[in-house]
Amino acid sequence: MIETNVSRHHDTFLQVIQSYYQLTKPRIIPLLLITTAGSMWIAAKGQVDPLLLLVTLIGGTLAAASAQTINCIYDRDIDYDMERTRHRPMPSGRVQPRDALIFAIALAVGSFTLLAVFANLLAALLAFSGIVFYVLVYTHWLKRHSTQNIVIGGAAGAIPALVGWAAVTDTLSWAAWLIFAIVFLWTPPHFWALALMIRDDYAKVGIPMLPVVAGDKATVRQIWYYTVITVTATVLLFYPLHASGIVYVVIALTLGGGFVHKSWRLLQNPEDKTIARELFLYSISYMMLLCLGMVVDSLPITHHLVSTVLNQLHLVS
Numbered sequence: 542m543i544e545t546n547v548s549r550h551h552d553t554f555l556q557v558i559q560s561y562y563q564l565t566k567p568r569i570i571p572l573l574l575i576t577t578a579g580s581m582w583i584a585a586k587g588q589v590d591p592l593l594l595l596v597t598l599i600g601g602t603l604a605a606a607s608a609q610t611i612n613c614i615y616d617r618d619i620d621y622d623m624e625r626t627r628h629r630p631m632p633s634g635r636v637q638p639r640d641a642l643i644f645a646i647a648l649a650v651g652s653f654t655l656l657a658v659f660a661n662l663l664a665a666l667l668a669f670s671g672i673v674f675y676v677l678v679y680t681h682w683l684k685r686h687s688t689q690n691i692v693i694g695g696a697a698g699a700i701p702a703l704v705g706w707a708a709v710t711d712t713l714s715w716a717a718w719l720i721f722a723i724v725f726l727w728t729p730p731h732f733w734a735l736a737l738m739i740r741d742d743y744a745k746v747g748i749p750m751l752p753v754v755a756g757d758k759a760t761v762r763q764i765w766y767y768t769v770i771t772v773t774a775t776v777l778l779f780y781p782l783h784a785s786g787i788v789y790v791v792i793a794l795t796l797g798g799g800f801v802h803k804s805w806r807l808l809q810n811p812e813d814k815t816i817a818r819e820l821f822l823y824s825i826s827y828m829m830l831l832c833l834g835m836v837v838d839s840l841p842i843t844h845h846l847v848s849t850v851l852n853q854l855h856l857v858s
């Protein structure tokens with residue numbers, strides 16, 4: 542690990558708060574929470590206890606923030622070398638590793654306690670395992686050593702879906718594992734589309750991201766496979782699992798059509814950074830709206846509307 546050499550000056554209280562906030566990579570957390578919420582609504586068949594929702598989302602936020610903070614401590618050497626990440630609080634010397642570690646531990650303890658006391662032990666343990674997996678398996682073990690780093694490491698990002706299900710039911714069913722699988726399979730297209738754009742940054746610091754090692758063509762082929770499998774997996778929630786209904790599957794197929802289309806265009810133009818960027822941005826909206834579709838589909842009012850419409854159709858025919 543290299544030492545950073547930024548001159549020390551006294552930050553204002555607000556600047557300190559801002560630095561700790563940035564350590565948690567806050568822009569990613571809302572989508573992790575949306576997957577948690579989608580899972581909770583299906584598990585609760587559309588009627589989620591608002592207090593449990595709040596506790597679970599806060600507990601999930603604290604866990605993800607802890608995981609990201611430890612990742613920032615561990616990766617501060619490569620973050621300093623990459624343009625995109627150079628201005629993060631650790632490489633720029635605004636937060637010391639020891640202070641960041643204390644912060645991360647406090648977040649993890651806060652998450653575990655909150656979930657264990659107000660949700661259940663399973664949810665607390667799952668969130669904690671998310672931190673351990675992201676730090677040990679992804680950040681330490683795979684990120685610098687394997688082209689499959691984000692495939693296997695991506696499992697950490699899919700754990701919030703399990704946390705949500707567990708918080709509601711205190712168990713994990715097939716549907717919970719399927720939502721986990723959807724996020725897991727979605728991660729490679731999400732990340733590799735971005736990695737195609739910033740390949741040179743990763744190459745510079747020797748991170749073996751797939752586009753660096755295998756090239757653009759091999760990467761877009763992998764992106765294509767994972768996109769098709771992801772969209773196929775989303776349908777399984779409707780059939781055969783019957784965890785979601787017709788509204789969900791229509792939304793899933795519509796969004797999936799767009800995802801497949803963009804991925805196909807990239808497959809035809811592996812070097813085109815604009816298409817890679819479009820796919821990356823689409824992947825985020827896709828996951829957001831898919832989970833929103835899970836929520837809307839599960840609501841009692843939706844069931845009511847669907848059965849009214851089906852009855853009408855029945856009467857007419």
Ligand code: HEM
Nearest residue numbers: 568569572573576691694695698699724728732735825828
């Ligand atoms: C190992 C798996 C993953 C890797 C390596 C990864 C990597 C990245 C990277 C490098 C960025 C750009 C961030 C930046 O510019 O600082 C990004 C953006 C983003 N990621 Fe992922 N990601 C992964 C999984 C996930 C998961 C599971 C989610 C949520 C379900 C997610 C949600 C997002 C969002 C919402 C953004 C956009 C943030 C923004 O607006 O800047 N990512 N991801």
Ligand SMILES: CC(C)=CCC/C(C)=C/CC/C(C)=C/COP(=O)(O)OP(=O)(O)O
Nearest residue numbers: 569604605608668671672675697698700701
């Ligand atoms: C339940 C629980 C605690 C889950 C936590 C899972 C989690 C934090 C997932 C986020 C995955 C992610 C955005 C990785 C960024 O990769 P990177 O850190 O390699 O990106 P960088 O190149 O921007 O540093």
